[in-house]
Amino acid sequence: MVSSNDKRNVMQPIRFLTRPEMARIHQAALRILERTGMTIDHIKALEYLRQAGCCVDMDKRHVLFPSAVVETAVARMKANFADPDRQPKRMSVRYAQVHFGREPFQVHGDFSVSSGGFCCFIWDLEGRRRSATMADVRQALKLADRLDQITYTGLPCAAQEVPVAVRPVVMAAELAKATRKLGGIETFKAKDVEYICRIGEIVAGGKEAHRRNPVLVGYAEARTPLCIDTVMADVMLAHLERGLPQSLDTMPNAGATAPMTAAGTLALGIAETLAGLTLGFAVDPQATLTIDVTPGYCDMRSLRFGYAGAERLPLIAARIQLVSEFYGCPSGVHGGKTNACVPGIQAGVEKAASMLMPVLAGAIGFGTVGHLENALTFSPLQLVIDNEIARYVRRCVQGIEVSDETLALDIIEQAGIGGQTVDTEHTTRHFKHELLLSPFFDVPSWGVGDAQDKERFEKMALDKARRLLAEETEPILSRSQQEAIDEIVAEAKRDYGC
Numbered sequence: 001m002v003s004s005n006d007k008r009n010v011m012q013p014i015r016f017l018t019r020p021e022m023a024r025i026h027q028a029a030l031r032i033l034e035r036t037g038m039t040i041d042h043i044k045a046l047e048y049l050r051q052a053g054c055c056v057d058m059d060k061r062h063v064l065f066p067s068a069v070v071e072t073a074v075a076r077m078k079a080n081f082a083d084p085d086r087q088p089k090r091m092s093v094r095y096a097q098v099h100f101g102r103e104p105f106q107v108h109g110d111f112s113v114s115s116g117g118f119c120c121f122i123w124d125l126e127g128r129r130r131s132a133t134m135a136d137v138r139q140a141l142k143l144a145d146r147l148d149q150i151t152y153t154g155l156p157c158a159a160q161e162v163p164v165a166v167r168p169v170v171m172a173a174e175l176a177k178a179t180r181k182l183g184g185i186e187t188f189k190a191k192d193v194e195y196i197c198r199i200g201e202i203v204a205g206g207k208e209a210h211r212r213n214p215v216l217v218g219y220a221e222a223r224t225p226l227c228i229d230t231v232m233a234d235v236m237l238a239h240l241e242r243g244l245p246q247s248l249d250t251m252p253n254a255g256a257t258a259p260m261t262a263a264g265t266l267a268l269g270i271a272e273t274l275a276g277l278t279l280g281f282a283v284d285p286q287a288t289l290t291i292d293v294t295p296g297y298c299d300m301r302s303l304r305f306g307y308a309g310a311e312r313l314p315l316i317a318a319r320i321q322l323v324s325e326f327y328g329c330p331s332g333v334h335g336g337k338t339n340a341c342v343p344g345i346q347a348g349v350e351k352a353a354s355m356l357m358p359v360l361a362g363a364i365g366f367g368t369v370g371h372l373e374n375a376l377t378f379s380p381l382q383l384v385i386d387n388e389i390a391r392y393v394r395r396c397v398q399g400i401e402v403s404d405e406t407l408a409l410d411i412i413e414q415a416g417i418g419g420q421t422v423d424t425e426h427t428t429r430h431f432k433h434e435l436l437l438s439p440f441f442d443v444p445s446w447g448v449g450d451a452q453d454k455e456r457f458e459k460m461a462l463d464k465a466r467r468l469l470a471e472e473t474e475p476i477l478s479r480s481q482q483e484a485i486d487e488i489v490a491e492a493k494r495d496y497g498c
Contacts, residue, residue: 011107011399013362015325016318021263022326028267029274033065038226038275042233045279052282065278073278077289078328087212088288091245092152093219094184096332096365098247098290103364105325109397111359112332113390114367115144116154118171118186119378123342125465129377132157136378137171139469141178143380144370146468149390150383152183156370157378164188169195169492172216173485176203177477183367187218190234195492197242202484203477211243222250222272224257228279240280245288248276253305254315256298262315266322269293290329293319307337307374308350316354317361324362333358335366336386341373343382343458351386355393380469384461388440395436406430 017025040046041061050056055064080086081102090099096114122132122140137159144153155171162170169192172185176199187193200216201207210216220236223229228236228248239246250272252258258265273291280289295315299306306312316333323329335358340347351369358366368375369390370383400406411426421427440460453459475482492498 011109011397013105013107013321014317014357014360015321016314016361017321019326022322025263025267025270025322026326028263029271030067030070032226032267032271033070033275034067035064036226037062037064038222038228038272039063040228040233040275040279041230042228042237045228045233045237045283048282049279052278054278054282063275065275070274070278073281074274074327076281076285077277077291080288081328086288088214088245091214091217092154092183093217093247093249093292093332094154094186095294095334095367096363097152098245098292098332099330099364100245100288100290101330102328103330105321105362107360107362107397108364109394109399111363111394111397112151112365112367113149113336113369113387114152114154114183114332114365115140115150115156115370115383115386116152116183116368117157117371117375117378118155119157119371119376120160121373121377122157123372123377123379123381125380125462129341131160132378133161134159134174137174138178140370140378140380140383141175142473143383143465143468145179145181146471147384147387149387149394150181150369151365152181152367153179154183154185154368156368156383158186163496163498165496166489166493166498168192168218169199170489172196172199173489176200176216176485177482180476182215185216185218187235189231190238191495193218193235193238193242195488197244198488199485202481202488214244217244217246220246220248220276222248222276224250224252224272225268226272228276233279236276236279237283240283240287243284243287245290246276246280247290247292248273248279249292249294250276251294251296251305254295254297255300256303256305258295262295262318265295265297265315266293266318269295269319270322290331291323291327292331293323294334295319304374306339307334307371308339308354310353313353313357317357320358320361320363324364330364332365332367333363335359335363336369336371336390337375338372339374341377343372343379343385343461347372347382348385348389352389352393355386355389356396359393359397380465381458381461384465384468385457388438388461391438392436392441 053069140156201210204210220232252269254265258268335355337354338347338350369386
């Protein structure tokens with residue numbers, strides 16, 4: 001007998017690349033690093049890389065990475081992933097999770113769904129697009145905490161009235177106090193890392209507990225093409241020197257900052273993230289590190305980085321295969337994205353496709369959901385809709401169990417030719433598991449009820465959002481934890497002069 005869970009574990013993901021093609025992209029990335037190199041505008045980082053065996057020009061802030069040095073870093077990462085005793089095992093990042101261990105490359109029916117994004121704007125429940133406020137932040141976190149398909153959440157939007165200098169710390173404090181679904185956060189400078197880590201330590205139960213199970217960790221990002229600027233190097237080193245996991249993310253933009261072709265864009269992105277891996281191990285040979293890349297295409301009509309075009313789906317799928325299968329780093333990716341400015345048909349198509357494709361390609365999760373306008377605007381209404389689309393996708397990839405019970409030969413024989421199975425005990429036992437009984441996806445008849453209401457889905461989502469936001473809130477943290485976090489925020493404000 002094969003259970004549905006066992007069956008789900010043998011589902012093969014969609015593959016866009018062969019093993020030789022992945023190896024060729026890897027070799028192209030090594031060549032980019034060895035021949036072209038990167039600008040790394042950070043003296044301390046340059047010194048770390050020089051000691052690791054890289055060719056460093058301190059005056060020009062330029063680094064050439066010998067292939068042997070990069071391959072050593074890759075081998076060390078893989079060896080760490082093979083150690084069952086190493087901690088931590090996983091960490092939430094800005095759009096999903098990463099796992100620091102070996103896992104089968106497969107379709108994950110238990111995929112995670114993340115909200116977040118630090119959006120400046122909100123499309124509110126009254127249908128107005130405006131700057132996000134602290135009240136919006138708190139409502140967004142409350143809604144994400146109550147939606148059953150949302151596994152993790154960062155900050156869906158960021159309060160624009162809070163001074164920029166202290167905004168990451170203030171927002172991290174709001175996140176910690178609002179939910180146990182702690183997801184990725186933003187850090188603007190190295191000093192933010194200190195304050196946010198202290199908040200994380202309060203939530204986790206101490207410095208060592210936070211190191212073993214990091215709940216609030218920011219990230220560094222390359223300035224593509226082939227540059228790590230001072231701020232991002234500062235942020236990365238600040239995390240590593242505190243013993244926290246890191247990866248260097250990068251967003252090569254095909255046709256703008258990267259070649260127009262998928263293969264060239266992937267090679268550039270892999271080169272940049274492997275440079276971050278090499279730097280990470282140069283800082284701390286015992287560091288917990290993975291790799292990451294978030295490629296996309298430049299829309300030649302607007303010159304924007306499109307988050308949800310059809311052409312981006314195979315690119316993201318190939319990225320999942322490269323990072324997860326070739327390098328052995330299980331991770332989530334972008335998903336649930338749309339370029340549309342308001343909920344509607346375009347948003348629905350793009351959201352569903354950009355959720356389903358990553359899951360079928362082997363991602364362990366996707367995010368960040370609840371966005372409109374190419375991830376510039378957060379919408380609580382869209383977050384509820386995305387929650388339902390994620391539920392739909394989860395049912396799409398549910399395994400099929402083949403057993404005596406599910407073959408149901410006795411039921412078929414009892415019903416016979418021309419019979420029915422509606423009133424059988426077998427149907428009663430199984431229909432709630434087999435069917436997606438969501439009120440958002442029913443089977444109406446023409447002219448019955450609201451079957452002709454073109455805005456029915458949006459109205460149901462609006463009603464659900466308002467109902468969830470009206471519910472009472474139980475405190476997530478103890479009073480002493482909240483007071484300790486508030487004191488950290490007050491200290492940061494004094495320190496930043498805010």
